[in-house]
Amino acid sequence: MIDFRGGEETELDRAxxxxxxxxxxxxxxxxxxxxxxxxxxxxxxxxxxxxxDPVVETDDEGRLHWAGNDYVLVFNGDLIDRGPDxxxxxxxxxxxxxxxxxxxxxxxLGNHEWGVLFPAVVRWDDWFSGQRTDADRRRLCTAAAxxxxxxxxxxxxxxxxxxxxPSRYRAxxxxxxxxxxxxxxxxxxxxxxDADTQRHLIEEYRRVLSMGRQGGRGFGAGIVWxxxxxxxxxxxxxxxxHTRQEQPVQKGNVVxxxxxxxxxxxxxxxxxLVESPDALVSLERTYDGGVHRNExxxxxxxxxx
Numbered sequence: 001m002i003d004f005r006g007g008e009e010t011e012l013d014r015a016x017x018x019x020x021x022x023x024x025x026x027x028x029x030x031x032x033x034x035x036x037x038x039x040x041x042x043x044x045x046x047x048x049x050x051x052x053d054p055v056v057e058t059d060d061e062g063r064l065h066w067a068g069n070d071y072v073l074v075f076n077g078d079l080i081d082r083g084p085d086x087x088x089x090x091x092x093x094x095x096x097x098x099x100x101x102x103x104x105x106x107x108x109l110g111n112h113e114w115g116v117l118f119p120a121v122v123r124w125d126d127w128f129s130g131q132r133t134d135a136d137r138r139r140l141c142t143a144a145a146x147x148x149x150x151x152x153x154x155x156x157x158x159x160x161x162x163x164x165x166p167s168r169y170r171a172x173x174x175x176x177x178x179x180x181x182x183x184x185x186x187x188x189x190x191x192x193x194d195a196d197t198q199r200h201l202i203e204e205y206r207r208v209l210s211m212g213r214q215g216g217r218g219f220g221a222g223i224v225w226x227x228x229x230x231x232x233x234x235x236x237x238x239x240x241x242h243t244r245q246e247q248p249v250q251k252g253n254v255v256x257x258x259x260x261x262x263x264x265x266x267x268x269x270x271x272x273l274v275e276s277p278d279a280l281v282s283l284e285r286t287y288d289g290g291v292h293r294n295e296x297x298x299x300x301x302x303x304x305x
Contacts, residue, residue: 001116001136002090002107004097004148012147016103018171019154020072024104026155026275027055030076030162030241031110031258034083034128036092038260040064042270045283046071049291052274052283056096064092066099073100074153076241076257077110077162077224083261086128097148107149109178110162111216111242114209114224116140117185118202120195121211134190141186144178151178151208151223156277157237157298163217163226164240164254165207174208174223181205217242228256237299239273239280248273248282253299255280 011017020026027046032039043064047054055071056064075093080086097105107113115122115129116137124130143149152161152171159171181201188197202209205222212221219230228243233252241258248257248271255273263269271284280296 001113001132001140002143002149003094003139004105004107004143004146005102006094006098009146011145012103014147014172017147017150018152018175020156023277024070024072025052026072026074026160026273028074028076028160028239028257028273028275029260029271031078031244031260032075032080032083032089033078033112033261034080034086034089035260035264036083036085036088038083038264038270039089039092041285042260042272045270045272045285045291046274049283049293051293064096066096066105072104072106074106074108074155074160076160076239077108078112078241079107079110081112081115081124081127081129103147105148106153106160107143108153108160108162109144109149109151109208109224111224113140113149117182118198118209120198121202137189138186141182141189144182145186147175149178150175155239155275158239158253158255158275158280159237160239161223162240163221163224163228163242164231164235164238165223165226166231166235168236169207169223177205177208181209228254239275247271247284248294248296250296255296257282259284 043056046052054067057067079089112129115124116132151174154171188194208222210222211225212218217227231254237253239255244262267287268285282294284292
């Protein structure tokens with residue numbers, strides 16, 4: 001579904017795949033869900049606020065490009081479905097990934113990218129995810145194998161994952177598991193074993209892929225599916241999306257950045273997070289087109305295990 005590097009076949013170094021290097025700032029945005037114009041507005045908040053250089057720049061035709069900067073840009077899952085231009089969002093991510101240095105545009109697996117991989121389980125035939133071809137599914141498997149699509153990404157003080165987990169985990173371990181699962185899936189796509197393989201992998205790799213109880217999102221759900229209500233404040237420090245909010249919110253060690261859909265009927269509300277080694281802030285578009293900056297608390301000691 002996503003060709004991050006224009007056919008380049010090299011794998012990212014595992015360190016670059018799994019976490020931020022040195023002093024680079026991390027910019028994150030989650031749950032775009034096909035709302036391309038909202039995503040463009042959110043990404044432009046970095047640069048529209050006077051304290052930050054831009055992460056993207058706009059060309060004469062209105063398209064966004066990598067601005068040349070010291071950022072890592074994390075798309076924290078669910079690029080697609082629901083909104084009017086999932087294909088346009090995918091094209092934006094592809095363009096930025098090809099223009100940026102290797103490893104500087106990251107995508108964590110959201111439950112709607114998950115839906116591309118496992119169509120026999122959810123049957124989202126009316127959505128963009130459910131209309132992907134076998135070639136699209138293999139391309140997403142390849143993205144995981146090469147390190148462009150991950151289960152989790154470690155920032156300076158927070159780990160980025162679409163839905164998160166209440167107990168400690170290492171991004172490298174879960175990313176390796178995602179590679180294992182997608183390699184097996186790639187071999188089965190388009191064969192008579194495809195549907196059974198999908199169901200087997202979800203059960204075998206529960207920490208990453210399980211939907212959990214209650215038809216998804218409930219107890220036992222993996223890092224792609226767990227609802228925010230089941231992440232206690234004592235969870236490991238994480239930036240998540242998945243569960244809709246009106247504005248970025250913090251619950252103990254967990255910050256939720258999923259705001260784009262909730263604000264579709266309002267002027268403003270789009271947001272990104274920016275993480276440095278000593279701070280995590282949100283840059284939020286105001287109703288009059290300005291940018292509001294809000295700072296979050298850095299993590300406390302965790303007790304969850």
